[in-house]
Amino acid sequence: xxxxxxxxxxxxxxxxxxxxxxxxxxxxxxxxxxxxxxxxxxxxxxxxxxxxxxxxxxxxxxxxxxxxxxxxxxxxxxxxxxxxxxxxxxxxxxxxxxxxxxxxxxxxxxxxxxxxxxxxxxxxxxxxxxxxxxxxxxxxxxxxxxxxxxxxxxxxxxxxxxxxxxxxxxxxxxxxxxxxxxxxxxxxxxxxxxxxxxxxxxxxxxxxxxxxxxxxxxxxxxxxxxxxxxxxxxxxxxxxxxxxxxxxxxxxxxxxxxxxxxxxxxxxxxxxxxxxxxxxxxxxxxxxxxxxxxxxxxxxxxxxxxxxxxxxxxxxxxxxxxxxxxxxxxxxxxxxxxxxxxxxxxxxxxxxxxxxxxxxxxxxxxxxxxxxxxxxxxxxxxxxxxxxxxxxxxxxxxxxxxxxxxxxxxxxxxxxxxxxxxxxxxxxxxxxxxxxxxxxxxxxxxxxxxxxxxxxxxxxxxxxxxxxxxxx
Amino acid sequence: xxxxxxxxxxxxxxxxxxxxxxxxxxxxxxxxxxxxxxxxxxxxxxxxxxxxxxxxxxxxxxxxxxxxxxxxxxxxxxxxxxxxxxxxxxxxxxxxxxxxxxxxxxxxxxxxxxxxxxxxxxxxxxxxxxxxxxxxxxxxxxxxxxxxxxxxxxxxxxxxxxxxxxxxxxxxxxxxxxxxxxxxxxxxxxxxxxxxxxxxxxxxxxxxxxxxxxxxxxxxxxxxxxxxxxxxxxxxxxxxxxxxxxxxxxxxxxxxxxxxxxxxxxxxxxxxxxxxxxxxxxxxxxxxxxxxxxxxxxxxxxxxxxxxxxxxxxxxxxxxxxxxxxxxxxxxxxxxxxxxxxxxxxxxxxxxxxxxxxxxxxxxxxxxxxxxxxxxxxxxxxxxxxxxxxxxxxxxxxxxxxxxxxxxxxxxxxxxxxxxxxxxxxxxxxxxxxxxxxxxxxxxxxxxxxxxxxxxxxxxxxxxxxxxxxxx
Numbered sequence: 001x002x003x004x005x006x007x008x009x010x011x012x013x014x015x016x017x018x019x020x021x022x023x024x025x026x027x028x029x030x031x032x033x034x035x036x037x038x039x040x041x042x043x044x045x046x047x048x049x050x051x052x053x054x055x056x057x058x059x060x061x062x063x064x065x066x067x068x069x070x071x072x073x074x075x076x077x078x079x080x081x082x083x084x085x086x087x088x089x090x091x092x093x094x095x096x097x098x099x100x101x102x103x104x105x106x107x108x109x110x111x112x113x114x115x116x117x118x119x120x121x122x123x124x125x126x127x128x129x130x131x132x133x134x135x136x137x138x139x140x141x142x143x144x145x146x147x148x149x150x151x152x153x154x155x156x157x158x159x160x161x162x163x164x165x166x167x168x169x170x171x172x173x174x175x176x177x178x179x180x181x182x183x184x185x186x187x188x189x190x191x192x193x194x195x196x197x198x199x200x201x202x203x204x205x206x207x208x209x210x211x212x213x214x215x216x217x218x219x220x221x222x223x224x225x226x227x228x229x230x231x232x233x234x235x236x237x238x239x240x241x242x243x244x245x246x247x248x249x250x251x252x253x254x255x256x257x258x259x260x261x262x263x264x265x266x267x268x269x270x271x272x273x274x275x276x277x278x279x280x281x282x283x284x285x286x287x288x289x290x291x292x293x294x295x296x297x298x299x300x301x302x303x304x305x306x307x308x309x310x311x312x313x314x315x316x317x318x319x320x321x322x323x324x325x326x327x328x329x330x331x332x333x334x335x336x337x338x339x340x341x342x343x344x345x346x347x348x349x350x351x352x353x354x355x356x357x358x359x360x361x362x363x364x365x366x367x368x369x370x371x372x373x374x375x376x377x378x379x380x381x382x383x384x385x386x387x388x389x390x391x392x393x394x395x396x397x398x399x400x401x402x403x404x405x406x407x408x409x410x411x412x413x414x415x416x417x418x419x420x421x422x423x424x425x426x427x428x429x430x431x432x433x434x435x436x437x438x439x440x441x442x443x444x445x446x447x448x449x450x451x452x453x454x455x456x457x458x459x460x461x462x463x464x465x466x467x468x469x470x471x472x
Numbered sequence: 473x474x475x476x477x478x479x480x481x482x483x484x485x486x487x488x489x490x491x492x493x494x495x496x497x498x499x500x501x502x503x504x505x506x507x508x509x510x511x512x513x514x515x516x517x518x519x520x521x522x523x524x525x526x527x528x529x530x531x532x533x534x535x536x537x538x539x540x541x542x543x544x545x546x547x548x549x550x551x552x553x554x555x556x557x558x559x560x561x562x563x564x565x566x567x568x569x570x571x572x573x574x575x576x577x578x579x580x581x582x583x584x585x586x587x588x589x590x591x592x593x594x595x596x597x598x599x600x601x602x603x604x605x606x607x608x609x610x611x612x613x614x615x616x617x618x619x620x621x622x623x624x625x626x627x628x629x630x631x632x633x634x635x636x637x638x639x640x641x642x643x644x645x646x647x648x649x650x651x652x653x654x655x656x657x658x659x660x661x662x663x664x665x666x667x668x669x670x671x672x673x674x675x676x677x678x679x680x681x682x683x684x685x686x687x688x689x690x691x692x693x694x695x696x697x698x699x700x701x702x703x704x705x706x707x708x709x710x711x712x713x714x715x716x717x718x719x720x721x722x723x724x725x726x727x728x729x730x731x732x733x734x735x736x737x738x739x740x741x742x743x744x745x746x747x748x749x750x751x752x753x754x755x756x757x758x759x760x761x762x763x764x765x766x767x768x769x770x771x772x773x774x775x776x777x778x779x780x781x782x783x784x785x786x787x788x789x790x791x792x793x794x795x796x797x798x799x800x801x802x803x804x805x806x807x808x809x810x811x812x813x814x815x816x817x818x819x820x821x822x823x824x825x826x827x828x829x830x831x832x833x834x835x836x837x838x839x840x841x842x843x844x845x846x847x848x849x850x851x852x853x854x855x856x857x858x859x860x861x862x863x864x865x866x867x868x869x870x871x872x873x874x875x876x877x878x879x880x881x882x883x884x885x886x887x888x889x890x891x892x893x894x895x896x897x898x899x900x901x902x903x904x905x906x907x908x909x910x911x912x913x914x915x916x917x918x919x920x921x922x923x924x925x926x927x928x929x930x931x932x933x934x935x936x937x938x939x940x941x942x943x944x
Contacts, residue, residue, distance in 0.1 A: 004490065013486075038585035064586065117514045328907070
């Protein structure tokens with residue numbers, strides 16, 4: 001494809017996306033296809049001859065769109081939001097157009113240095129401590145996701161806990177990491193990948209009401225492990241759990257970690273970005289003093305398309321020691337000078353895209369005030385929805401909803417009835433929400449935060465739900 | 473940003489990229505900046521107020537471009553190519569515009585099903601065996617890179633070697649994986665991440681001339697480990713090593729693996745795509761019979777921008793068993809029916825982009841014949857370059873260059889002089905190449921394969937090198 005053909009088809013694709021975004025509400029939120037239906041519409045064999053780009057775009061409408069669940073739809077309330085925005089999409093496009101590799105500084109210096117700047121910008125916006133900034137012993141890096149961020153933290157923590165021998169010797173002896181029943185499954189997955197297995201993952205009790213990790217029980221588990229010769233490697237505290245956005249008491253957890261020299265990872269994948277708003281800065285209480293690593297995902301609630309997960313560490317040395325291998329072909333004068341950062345040593349894969357472009361693009365287009373306005377809209381709409389539910393005697397709503405997620409249920413329904421209600425509205429395509437289980441009981445999760453969602457969408461969603469449940 | 477603003481700025485960005493690609497040769501190939509220079513031109517603090525998109529594009533020209541090493545430049549011959557192409561960039565743009573999550577089938581069925589189709593298409597184009605197709609016990613999946621593909625293979629292999637207990641119990645006892653000195657460092661990194669450490673990575677001898685792994689020595693190492701109670705988990709054979717594109721004898725290595733029930737992973741990250749050309753199908757000799765997993769990266773040489781790495785496995789069960797965790801919020805009827813694939817269980821992170829769109833876009837635009845033509849051009853240009861070098865008595869060229877990489881050196885230069893020659897031409901910005909070490913001696917690596925590279929570029933590159941070395 002020549003540059004001029006790219007110009008022509010690029011405009012078609014831009015127009016296609018602009019049209020898609022401006023007419024997204026005409027689609028059912030959840031795809032209405034059965035398993036295998038999309039595949040059956042695609043040729044079983046690859047084409048021998050090239051085709052005009054228009055045929056690809058036509059098939060996008062004909063074959064792909066019916067199989068899409070529309071995450072950018074204003075009535076998408078499932079999981080967490082997956083925010084995209086114009087400047088983020090354009091940043092992604094620029095990254096693809098430049099097509100550079102940022103594995104080491106020397107392979108494209110601007111890729112590394114812009115990343116350094118934007119992760120520092122975001123640390124400043126969030127009020128993260130100085131030791132997470134690039135000009136300290138620590139620093140930030142863009143990962144694909146909070147799962148990978150957690151895995152990197154686990155590997156660095158294991159390496160540190162093992163006296164710097166794990167990278168060379170492997171997992172010899174027994175290590176443990178500590179989570180709660182509310183921690184994201186990514187931590188257990190990280191434990192499995194890192195070789196400590198599910199067996200090395202301890203589940204700390206939570207307060208049955210608030211669902212916050214119990215620091216006292218954490219201490220008990222830690223000390224029991226120490227007594228048996230198991231080495232505690234990492235504790236994961238969560239700011240904004242996936243299930244209900246519970247906020248673990250980071251300060252008190254941090255005190256326990258400090259006593260025993262255990263790595264404290266803070267997984268703020270969804271809610272961490274909320275700290276851009278001063279009135280929500282409380283969520284990070286204790287992070288400054290105690291956190292060894294901190295992760296939050298602009299791709300969830302900060303107007304940036306997936307993938308863009310940020311990880312900061314207070315000490316980059318154990319990360320690099322755990323992950324650095326230098327093959328001959330990557331040796332270069334800049335790396336050897338020690339004056340540059342090679343982010344390949346801060347992540348699982350070697351190759352890396354120029355993802356900083358999209359975060360840069362987003363922060364510059366919206367500015368801090370625009371980002372705050374977006375977050376506050378989500379929170380306000382969540383309050384609005386919670387108010388509608390609370391006013392209905394047939395429903396009950398979970399009081400804790402400091403962010404964009406509201407958990408609720410029909411007050412007298414069985415779990416089966418609650419799930420059936422969810423399936424009915426999801427199948428209708430009118431809106432899409434998800435569920436969780438708290439203390440053995442099913443709750444519905446209404447996750448608000450898409451840029452296109454307004455009060456009208458939220459009100460309409462409530463009426464749809466109310467009607468699907470049955471008139472009062 | 474409204475859809476109409478996106479339309480306007482989207483066209484600006486498309487034009488910017490088209491202009492960039494059509495004038496790329498006016499830039500020095502390698503960035504001419506010193507460490508810190510880009511960062512110093514960027515504001516230390518994030519903007520409080522949003523800015524017009526034009527200011528972002530202006531800074532792209534003013535601040536970012538001088539710090540870019542241009543991987544799409546026709547005179548970029550370092551590392552391996554990082555192919556982008558118009559349809560790939562547009563596929564990436566569509567993926568960003570749709571902004572869907574493909575973690576499980578239910579979160580966007582078309583994302584999973586198109587991936588299933590295109591990985592099967594590519595398996596067919598490469599002549600990979602039926603057991604790597606989706607309608608078998610195995611299947612293919614798109615990863616970010618061959619590093620992640622290797623890690624997934626190592627985790628599945630460890631899980632299988634440990635009798636299905638590693639995911640639960642962790643690394644208890646000793647495991648080993650087998651590589652050669654020519655294997656990509658990603659395998660040692662995978663070993664470290666998986667908890668077996670560098671200590672669990674055995675280095676098999678290579679033939680000093682061909683640099684191919686020695687199956688006899690592999691057997692010796694395997695049997696020595698078995699005698700000591702170490703469990704062999706995985707052998708990695710490489711088709712097209714990073715250093716010199718050596719091709720390991722997969723068939724003979726596979727026979728050794730089969731004897732001892734060890735997982736054979738084939739890392740064909742760079743060269744694997746060459747099998748689309750029938751005359752290069754020989755590289756996969758033995759894969760059909762013996763490989764448990766196979767990885768190749770369309771983002772290296774198949775006109776697809778990073779990231780797009782493919783992994784096929786002959787048996788998906790150990791992969792899923794090693795990596796699957798099902799939190800409540802991801803439970804859904806489709807997954808429980810067993811009728812769908814949830815690719816989240818085939819990878820490290822949970823979230824995943826709709827990367828199949830770009831591979832689909834590339835294969836449809838070029839067709840199989842277009843892909844073959846691109847590969848053949850790279851090989852032809854490599855032969856052309858090798859001919860130029862071989863005709864010069866002051867230089868010697870490595871005879872093995874079946875793909876796009878040519879290794880060569882000034883015949884009577886010391887390693888320091890060879891590296892100084894490389895640094896001179898790289899610093900000039902006229903072209904960019906890299907180096908390796910073979911049997912202790914530095915060789916220069918000329919990696920040809922960018923879509924914009926022509927015979928004229930290659931000839932000019934040779935003249936620049938020849939002149940920089942000193943006239944004969």
